Amino acid sequence: MEIVPQCVWRINVDVPEEANQNLSFGATERWWEQTDLTKLIISNNKLQSLTDDLRLLPALTVLDIHDNQLTSLPSAIRDLENLQKLNVSHNKLKLLPEEITNLRNLKFLYLQHNELACISEGFEQLANLEDLDLSNNRLTTVPASFSSLSGLVRLNLSSNQLKSLPTEISKMKRLKHLDCNANLLETIPPELTGMESLELLYLRRNKLHFLPEFSSCRLLKELHLGENQIEMLGAEHLTHLNSILVLDLRDNKLKSVPDEIVLLQSLERLDLSNNDISSLPYSLGNLPLKFLALEGNPLRTIRREIINKGTQEVLKYLRSKIKDERPSHSDSVTETAMTLPSESRVNVQAIITLKTLDYSDKQTTLISDDVFDAVKSNIITSINFSKNQLHEIPKRNNFLNFLPEEMESLIRLQIINLSFNRFKILPEVLYRILTLETILISNNQVGSVDPQKMKMMEKLTTLDLQNNDLLHIPPELGNCVNLRTLLLDGNPFRVPRATILMKGTAAILEYLRDRIPT
Template identity: 85%
Template sequence: MSRLRGVAGRDPRAGFKPDGRDCCTSVPQGLLKAARKSGQLNLSGRNLSEVPQCVWRINVDLPEEANQNLSFSATERWWEQTDLTKLIISNNKLQSLTDDLRLLPALTVLDIHDNQLTSLPSAIGELENLQKLNVSHNKLKTLPEEIANLRNLKGLYLQHNELTCISEGFEQLSNLEDLDLSNNRLRTVPASFSSLSSLVRLNLSSNQLKNLPAEISRMKRLKHLDCNSNLLETIPPELAGMESLELLYLWRNKLRFLPEFPSCRLLKELHVGENQIEMLRAEHLKHLNSILVLDLRDNKLKSVPDEITLLQSLERLDLSNNDISSISIINLIFCSLPYSLGNLHLKFLALEGNPLRTIRREIINKGTQEVLKYLRSKIKDDGPSQSDSVTETAMTLPSESKVNIHAIVTLKILDYSDKQTPLIPDEVFDAVKSNIITSVNFSKNLLCEIPKRIIELKEMVSDVNLSFNKLSFISLELCMLQKLTFLDLRNNVLNSLPEEMESLIRLQVINLSFNRFKILPEVLYRILSLETVLISNNQIGSVDAQKMKTMENLTTLDLQNNDLLHIPPELGNCVHLRTLLLDGNPFRVPRAAILMKGTAAILEYLRDRIPT
């Protein structure tokens, strides 16, 4: 009760308002009694037009049972009540809140979404323990300056209000991780937003923004940026330097050009549909090594560069409703749509709404796999003879024709993929000469070992693709690529990784899917820079949850289609995981219904089952 006396000290009448309980007819006494024990009170959907005094004073006034001459069991001792930490008063008819809000200083969660609030009281700044504040779906026009005092706030949800600007001092919310300002009337984003150094997710969609401040690139932890449905005409080039960015939504704006993304090597989804983009060049694509989803629908594209086939991780490509008129053969200077697109492992390809003349409508209507099959067949039919006439001339030696010099000089990529060769010829490495190479692509060959000369690139290469080969071991040369951040080893015959891989201290993404691993390689637990581990379709029977917890940068773990009979509950403590995929394993719990709810639900389910 000492905390109650501290609050009462602010109000000399505290504890002496018997009439406060009389006005509280809309809140059952049993609900208040339960809230004093649990510290949580849910009053959503009760048609409240104001918050009853007994709610604000729940930790101040003596409860009704204190006036009764009764003996109390251990579970009914009202004087051992818990301070209210969670208050939900959403889906009511509240038009205002009073400064009595300050009588609940222990609140960590305040949820007042779906009301009719036009403002917030200044006393909200006194809730110094608040971590989550949801005021979405109200009628707020401004925010009180005192909101800047909520230094422990991690989640702030202000979507669907009438805000036209952001108050000064907002940048002082240094612990804020999730900020939703969508569906307001914002015209600008202050440059001071860059001080929100902990922000992971920022939603600015459905506002009236014409530009973004360049300073936004200083948000070093930002992974999810949503700017859908605004009036953006350009994107600051600094945005392309955001190394942590994984999801970027720019759908339904007025963009005419797509920026390059040299530093966004972790970018998994790029949505730029419903803009006015007329051209897609190789420079726009060459750094998108981790891209899974590329949405370009409803633009004005007339062609797609052949370099799109370098996006080996791409799963969904939407090109619908553009101006692509024909499909051209691989390696021609101008390609409307390259046949080589058929070599990508796409799960979804949309071409509807383009004036295509060289692919029948019934093929498109049959779906993605039929379209890819058609494109691959055209490579076999037309590709070699046509490409030879383009790439080999009297001035070109046959051995040199195997090396894509354009990719080396312009794209900084050493590409010798899809040759079905057991060895990489020396002339491939010789062709590098003094050029800077950042990416190596030796995928879709018959390599049984990694070329030893790859060590010559150790000072510069950051991305290596060795997928779809016959590798049964990893050589030490690969472990010496100190700048390596992205490594694709899927579809080989690997069953172990060397301990020396621990020296890859910059490695962020590794793809080991479709190999022969029976356990998660021990060395992965020690590569603390890892953010994405893809190891689906192996034979893994167990994972070490305690060691996994030390991988604090790991946000994506794909364990689908393995032999896991048991998921350790301690895995629920890996709260840094944003994506955990477990489908296709023979375990019985968690049930499929839990898996369908997503990663957060899976982790919560597991945590609840940790033995105490």
């Protein structure tokens, strides 16, 4: 069909032929007097144009004209004020008529696979829009005024020619799904990483060299970054991805994976294929991964035969290496006699750029003043003292300018990693650092925690107590309802049993709450 028959446009106007015949129709049978047409589907034809007769159908809520040969839309589209869904995908539109901005009730607008090079002025007036698909066009920019589309839940901008995104996009407070695959993006505005509602983010096949810190994307479930030129994945990129299920980093230039990958305790799929990774952190073995892709990396620490056996065998191997790494008593004697570490062994670059004091894997029983001197006046949000032989948090009377006199005054501290040390209790000072979001204290000798004090730590979402000496888990710990990740494996307690632990944090907390004495 190359043109729409006139009878279609006039279906609400003309009395049907059977009404003129000498027939008896009851009131309920006279359909032409009762309801105007609300849905018009004329897709998959060869239409090259629509006429202004479109205005004869003002009751339309759905207009589907996809897969035709339209090069424009008639100005009469302004009269379809009740329209909620408009599908003009797979046509040859080069411009949208200004009149489209009159469709104030529009919720779904599908414009993919056209030839659009720009967006009409006033487009932001479509305030009720929830789903907008502009993929596979010729867009080079997204207007800042898009931020006024505050009701938008899904936005597809993939397969265009975008070199940047406007910072104003972060004002879309309901946006859950953002697809920017296959563009020319070189950077991502930091504001985008503060979008609290975002659940799915697609950035594959772009020109990204760096990643921003995902500071507030706590609901983000899928992050697709494959086929870019990303060179570094750091702790700051992972810290806040509490809900992440899928992380796609294939076909980049990564050389390493940080230990903080263990923070992603919801992660099910991790694709690291075709990078430059030579070794993996053994802590990766503690993640609940269902799929791990490592092909195309120059890995030296894992034999090819293990990788070929699949995800679970790789994770099992990595976990076995964690146990092998645990320091022995003889090691502690040797290391204690060694000279204390100097400033030259502190990663100053990480302190400045990542806000991280990383002093891990030194096998020392003390932290020297030189370590703190290296930090000077820089702000620290993350401390990593893992893989040492510490018995207590280091205390100093002169924490210089960057650390107040007492550690509880670290008012910006969010993460502390004390794994693989020799703590016998959770250090008291930690309960007083109310900004803490993550405590990693696995592989120590911790025998108790204080649930009453921990309940006051309202920002704490991750607590890793694996492989300690906990004989008893206090039921009151179940009141720490802000915990999203509670890891208790590898302790000698009898309850909760393994079947409860396998169900995850929410089930553990519920089990404990049910056993609080009344």
